[in-house]
Amino acid sequence: MARERQTLSRRSLLGGAAGAVTLTGLAAGTASAATRSADVAIVGGGLAGLTAARDLVAGGASVVVLEARDRVGGRVVNLKLANGGVTEGGGEFIGPTQNRIKALADSLGVATFTTYNTGNNLLYKDGKKTPYATDGLLGSVPPIDVAGLANAAAVQAELDGMAKQVPVDAPWTAAKAEEWDRQTFETWLRANAVIPSAKFLLDVACTSIFSAEPRELSLLYVLFYIAAAGDESHPGTLERLTDTAGGAQESRFVGGSQQVPIKLAATLGDRVVLNAPVRSIAKSGSQYVVTADGLTVNARRVVVAVPPPLAARITYDPLLPAARDQLGQRLPMGSIGKAIAIYDTPFWRADGLNGQVVSDSGTVRSTFDNSPPDASYGALMGFIEADQMRALDGASADQVRAAVLKDYATYFGDKAKSPTSFLLQRWDNEGFSRGGPVAYAPPGVLTQYGAALRAPVEGIHWAGTETSTYWTGYMDGAVRSGERVAKEVLPTL
Ligand SMILES: Cc1cc2nc3c(=O)[nH]c(=O)nc-3n(C[C@H](O)[C@H](O)[C@H](O)COP(=O)(O)OP(=O)(O)OC[C@H]3O[C@@H](n4cnc5c(N)ncnc54)[C@H](O)[C@@H]3O)c2cc1C
Structure with missing residues (x-):
């Protein structure tokens, strides 16, 4: 050499x-x-x-x-705060089976800490706030109606089972690859998540994971993504994608990712x-x-x-070669922004809330407590995803801030209206990312072009x-x- x-x-x-x-x-x-x-x-x-x-x-x-x-x-960036702290504008969480990023961080002396997850999650649905514990029988599943819960559980089990049939190194070779790749996730959900509250849960899971709507994704691609949410000895599951404790949102990096x-x-x-x-x-x-x-x-x-x-x-x-070029033409980035509001204290904790919201409306429908490990200040992080991000394409930073803080106040009360600072990272406007968190596959792409993904x-x-x-x-x-x-x-x- x-x-x-x-x-x-x-x-x-x-x-x-x-x-x-x-x-x-x-x-x-x-x-x-x-x-x-x-x-x-x-x-x-x-x-x-x-x-x-x-x-x-x-x-x-x-x-x-x-x-x-x-x-x-x-797609990993630290944002400096006026108070001397650091928050993250892109990728930040890691969880079980994500062994290679963990090993890399360990080798570099970057420690992790557990994502704040004490107290109740909050479901905001049909204009109503419902705090709920995540250590009960339902785990992290929001408390919707019983029929919806049963339907959502069946759909989740079905998706995990189908994902097991998808080889992670070549999803396009799955026995049912053609059938699954010719429909959108939306088409499949409409046939299977037949109770509206169950469909709502699956929709929120989809936008939170992909920053894309179910109508934009190939079912095969979604199954591949689930299958990939594991490692060589733990098959992937939908739950590992969505969960905080035991899932992909379990830990964060000290000093920022x-x-x-x-x-x-x-x-x-x-x-x-x-x-x-x-x-x-x-x-x-x-x-x-x-x-x-x-x-x-x-x-x-x-x-x-x-x-x-x-x-x-x-x-x-x-x-x-045409196959590789056309693959590149067909994998769009999701639409995503992250909004982080900084407060003197993580005041929602005193109300028994852990800062995690699942919502059916507003600009931000999913939030986390992004405060530092010592809670020396409070940070609420919200995702702006898919249709909600696109709806704000032409909005100024002030307009986005107003929309986000309105949602935070709805979820956490009036104190949320007055952060000491506010940070916004709009990935769709980043010339060298053009969106995030990932370039996803619409129908027909994996089966026709997937083999070109890694082929030198x-x-x-x-x-x-x-x-x-x-x-x-x-x-x-x-x-x-x-x-x-x-x-x-x-x-x-
Ligand atoms: C908002 C958001 C939240 C996320 N949350 C999480 C999370 O919590 N946990 C998690 O694990 N993952 C998360 N992700 C995904 C994670 O950040 C990415 O999967 C990962 O960082 C991708 O790394 P990469 O090296 O493959 O690509 P990238 O990070 O995109 O790196 C590609 C690099 O190439 C550069 N580049 C682009 N074009 C050119 C060119 N022509 N010439 C030279 N350089 C070029 C870019 O500037 C960039 O630095 C998130 C992503 C986003 C956007």
């Missing part, structure tokens, strides 16, 4: 905490001024790209990670280049020329570790949470994909 070398002096500064490189002094039009060579060029400095870099370097390869933004972490990619990038030093959006990947003999703003990397292999619809915005020469195109390999077999869509899936792609690439060097 070639040792990493730099063909032109890199006009760079060591960047802040990440120890990453920021190219400076490269005026527009002089982008070809800097060139580097490496065994592998990695596109994207999210958890997937950084994990791939770590493992490739450990395997003796030289790498350059090209990250478009001025920070690492992609972006600590993980920031510390990981620091171990990679100047192999990580910020402010370097990749525009084209061209094959030249046995090499690839990866052209980013301000830097060109000549590499033997390329790892593209960005969501498929973002990968589709890069120019490839020669063109990608000569020396171009694909990573990113969307390519993961377990915990696709999650930070854990991103880490797993980085580990998998490094194993795939190393023997080819």
Whole structure:
């Protein structure tokens, strides 16, 4: 393997905490001024790209990670608060069976703490507030009518059973793949969640998990996602996706989730280049020329570790095979925003509430208590998802804030109207994410194009949470994909 070398002096500064490189002094039009060579060029400095870099370097390869933004972490970002604290604008929770993100965090010394989950959840439905305990017979299931509960339980069991028939490494090969991929989740729910209150629960679960409406998703894709919510020894379940205790929302990272990619990038030093959006990947003999703003990397292999619809915005020469290109045309990002209101105290706790709401109306229909472990201040985090996010496309930040605080006051009382600060992260407006939390599959895509998801195109390999077999869509899936792609690439060097 070639040792990493730099063909032109890199006009760079060591960047802040990440120890990453920021190219400076490269005026527009002089982008070809800097060139580097490496065994592998990695596109994207999210958890997937950084994990791939770590493992490739450990395997003796030289790498350059090209990250478009001025920070690492992609869909994981810490937001600084005026009071000196930190909250999270993107991925934040981890839970049981998410072993790879946990192992990575452990290796970097990033500790976890349990998501605040003491007291009652709140159901807001038909204009009525119903607090409910989650340690009873129903677990975390909101207390709807008995017929609805029975129907919802049957639907959940049915979905888990169907998911068991979906191979996580190739959902398109399931015996009923064609049948399940030609209908939306909505079509299936209408036939099975026949009691309106049960349909409501499944709808809320769907938008909370995917930030997409049931009408937008392939049933096969939903089953794959459920199947992927586990690990090699624990089959995935819907409950593990939706639950706080025992589920994907169980724990958080001390200091905020972006600590993980920031510390990981620091171990990679100047192999990580910020402010370097990749525009084209061209094959030249046995090499690839990866052209980013301000830097060109000549590499033997390329790892593209960005969501498929973002990968589709890069120019490839020669063109990608049609199946891969069309896959990229067909996997949209969900529509999601996160709104975090900061208060002097987590005042809802005194009312016996844990800050978690399930609601049938308003802009925010799902909330969490995002206060720090020592509760030195209060933080209410709400998701704005799917139709609710799209409805606010043209709204100003002030308008979104007003809509969110109105909901928080409905759920938690008038004190919620006056936060000390308010943060809003609108992922649909982020040029290098275009939505979130995941690029999902509408009907017909997995069966027609799924096989192209991970298949390398000569020396171009694909990573990113969307390519993961377990915990696709999650930070854990991103880490797993980085580990998998490094194993795939190393023997080819
Ligand atoms: C609001 C929200 C909430 C979420 N909640 C959770 C949660 O609680 N738990 C959980 O586990 N997961 C959660 N997720 C999902 C999780 O954040 C992602 O699955 C994970 O971070 C994806 O990592 P990745 O490396 O695959 O992709 P990304 O994080 O998207 O990384 C891709 C990187 O590539 C860069 N990039 C894009 N295009 C280019 C280009 N042309 N050139 C160079 N760089 C480029 C991007 O800037 C980005 O840094 C959430 C996501 C969102 C948005």
